Amino acid sequence: MDDCRFFEELISTSLDGELTETEERALSAHLQSCEHCRAYRHALLAITEAERDALPPPPRDLTENIMAAVRKAPAPRKKALILAFPRRAQALAAMAALVILAGWAGTRLLSPKGASESAAAGISPQTMRIAAAPAAAPAAGMEPAEEESADNRPMMVFDAAAPEAAMDAAPLPFLLIDADGSERAGADGSALWSLGEPTDAPVPERKPDYILRDTAGALLWQLWEEGDSVLFRENGDGLLRRAEAGSFWEALGELS
Amino acid sequence: MTKEEEMAVIARVLRGDTDAFAALVTENQQRAYHLAWRMLGNEADAADAVQDAFLKAYTSLGDFRGDSRFSVWLYRLVNNVCIDALRRKKRWETLPLEQEDEEGESWELPLADTGPDPQELLERAADREAVRAAMAALPADCREILSLREIGGLSYDEIAAALRLEQGTVKSRLNRARKKLCQLLTKSGNFSASGPSKKGKEV
Ligand SMILES: [Zn+2]
Numbered sequence: 001m002d003d004c005r006f007f008e009e010l011i012s013t014s015l016d017g018e019l020t021e022t023e024e025r026a027l028s029a030h031l032q033s034c035e036h037c038r039a040y041r042h043a044l045l046a047i048t049e050a051e052r053d054a055l056p057p058p059p060r061d062l063t064e065n066i067m068a069a070v071r072k073a074p075a076p077r078k079k080a081l082i083l084a085f086p087r088r089a090q091a092l093a094a095m096a097a098l099v100i101l102a103g104w105a106g107t108r109l110l111s112p113k114g115a116s117e118s119a120a121a122g123i124s125p126q127t128m129r130i131a132a133a134p135a136a137a138p139a140a141g142m143e144p145a146e147e148e149s150a151d152n153r154p155m156m157v158f159d160a161a162a163p164e165a166a167m168d169a170a171p172l173p174f175l176l177i178d179a180d181g182s183e184r185a186g187a188d189g190s191a192l193w194s195l196g197e198p199t200d201a202p203v204p205e206r207k208p209d210y211i212l213r214d215t216a217g218a219l220l221w222q223l224w225e226e227g228d229s230v231l232f233r234e235n236g237d238g239l240l241r242r243a244e245a246g247s248f249w250e251a252l253g254e255l256s
Numbered sequence: 257m258t259k260e261e262e263m264a265v266i267a268r269v270l271r272g273d274t275d276a277f278a279a280l281v282t283e284n285q286q287r288a289y290h291l292a293w294r295m296l297g298n299e300a301d302a303a304d305a306v307q308d309a310f311l312k313a314y315t316s317l318g319d320f321r322g323d324s325r326f327s328v329w330l331y332r333l334v335n336n337v338c339i340d341a342l343r344r345k346k347r348w349e350t351l352p353l354e355q356e357d358e359e360g361e362s363w364e365l366p367l368a369d370t371g372p373d374p375q376e377l378l379e380r381a382a383d384r385e386a387v388r389a390a391m392a393a394l395p396a397d398c399r400e401i402l403s404l405r406e407i408g409g410l411s412y413d414e415i416a417a418a419l420r421l422e423q424g425t426v427k428s429r430l431n432r433a434r435k436k437l438c439q440l441l442t443k444s445g446n447f448s449a450s451g452p453s454k455k456g457k458e459v
Contacts, residue, residue, distance in 0.1 A: 012431035016405060018412050043438050047447070050383040051391065051406060058289040059303050066281050066310045071274055076317035175420065181413065183420045 004036055011041045015048060175213045176255060184255035191251040192232070196243025203240050204231060257283050262326050269317055277314055284327050285310070287407055288334050294403040295338035297392050305341055309334040324414065331408045332418045335400060342396065386446035390437050398433035405430060 010027045013019050019027065031038050059065075174189035189212060208222035212232075224231040230248040233240045243251075257265070257279070268276040288309060293302035312333050313320075320329055391399060404410045404418060412426045421429070441447035 008435065009427055009431040012434050013427050015434075016412065016430070018427075040438070043441075044434050046383070047387060047434070047437055047441065048406060050387040050447070051402075054384040054388045054391070055290045055407070056293060056299055058286050058306075059299070062285055062289065062303060062306065063278065063281050065303070066285065066307050067275075067278050069307055069311050070277055070281075070314045073311055073315055075272065075274070076270055076315055177417075181417055182422070183417075185420075 004034065007031075007034070007037050008040055011037060011044060014041075015044055176252070177211050177213065179207065179209055186252050186255050188253060191253075195248060195251050196230075196232070196241045199231065199240050199242040201226075201231065201240060201242065203233065259322070259325070263322055266317060266320060266322075266326070269314070277317075280313075280326060281310055284330055287327065287409070288330055290407045291331055291334050291403045292338055294391060294399055294407065295335070295396070296341060301341060305334060305337045309337045312337070324417070327408070328410060328414050328418065331404060331410065335404070335418065339396075383447055386441055386444055387437075390440040390444060390447070393440055394433065394436060397429065398436055401426070401429050402433045402437070 007027060007030045010019060010023055010030075014024070014027060031041065174186050175183045176186060177183045192212070204224045204226070206224070209225050210223040212223060222233055225245065226242075228245050229242050230245050231240055231242050232248075262280070265276050265279050269280075285306060288306045289302055292305040292309070293299060296302050296305060309330060313326075313330050320326065391402075394402075401415060401419065404415050410418065412423055415421070415426050416423050419426075
């Protein structure tokens with residue numbers, strides 16, 4: 001006797017048009033000889049059809065209501081991170097503001113490449129204003145280091161040790177997705193903000209080897225493995241950082 | 257809307273043209289609403305959830321990189337909003353979402369020894385109501401995956417990414433969901449075309 005359980009799954013998959021050719025041939029051969037599976041397939045087709053019939057029409061004013069809410073909402077920004085993690089928002093906004101202000105001051109000091117990259121990343125003056133607003137009261141330990149920005153190193157305006165101390169200690173659960181789409185979860189990705197060093201290396205042209213998302217599905221970081229190091233950048237701001245691979249993965253903690 | 261049109265609309269919204277967002281709403285709201293309705297089981301909650309999800313999509317539109325269809329990204333937001341809503345309603349405890357045991361499901365496909373001939377009764381109007389009730393009785397993870405597939409029209413790849421599942425699990429969970437639905441309908445006796453024939457006893 002054929003294994004009908006196996007074919008039941010194929011029947012389900014066939015409704016979705018996701019069978020391989022081999023599977024399709026095997027299934028149709030089985031269906032010819034198995035009344036049970038024919039009936040099962042028939043039932044699933046009928047259910048699917050009835051399911052579609054059963055769906056209620058959306059309320060008439062749905063579009064209007066959605067758009068009314070949207071018009072009242074703050075404009076979308078590149079730094080959605082601030083929305084996603086409100087408890088971290090102040091520290092992050094302050095940090096972003098410092099980076100941006102330093103970037104402002106240091107624009108002409110940046111290599112042409114660096115400048116075009118931040119343009120490509122879409123950091124508009126409007127974004128800067130939004131991000132800069134909470135910086136009136138910068139978090140402790142995040143005072144800009146004037147000498148450093150004068151020293152042509154705008155990306156290192158805060159003490160590397162300070163962000164950890166200044167930020168809320170709330171963990172940042174994340175998902176690490178590799179190029180095949182398989183995902184692993186980590187408990188806390190907040191170390192990313194203090195890992196490694198900014199680098200002038202070009203952003204790799206190939207697709208990232210990994211992306212790291214917060215658990216709400218927002219894309220936060222793109223990661224490339226390069227020899228013994230990991231290049232990574234936060235989505236939207238285009239600042240590429242480099243960290244030694246071992247310490248990078250260690251800082252991300254155990255993945256499951 | 258083609259992918260290019262979609263990205264063009266998104267670019268306009270990001271440049272400050274809020275009203276351009278309406279095109280994304282009209283294009284996707286029906287499916288999003290149906291997804292939410294499936295998850296939440298009533299129309300008022302579904303409308304709220306869809307509104308909430310579109311609002312989230314709007315405020316975080318800058319994060320959308322175009323590596324999936326906008327609809328897929330949106331459905332994921334809808335899904336999350338619905339799960340939050342269910343949690344808030346404290347109905348969560350009764351909804352077995354975290355069943356990892358794809359294979360070890362103990363229920364059997366019911367065998368309708370004297371059921372009506374599916375062929376005859378396929379178009380019965382009561383079927384719709386029966387399906388509605390059976391859907392509501394499904395575990396949340398089954399409803400979720402069926403909805404993404406059948407309402408959202410997501411491919412297995414897209415479902416795997418949205419629900420963070422292996423491809424194999426997508427297949428087996430979809431089948432489990434459908435089988436369960438079939439079982440619930442047979443049990444209810446109100447659905448004309450459910451249940452395999454008696455020949456299936458050996459299964
Ligand atoms: Zn069979």
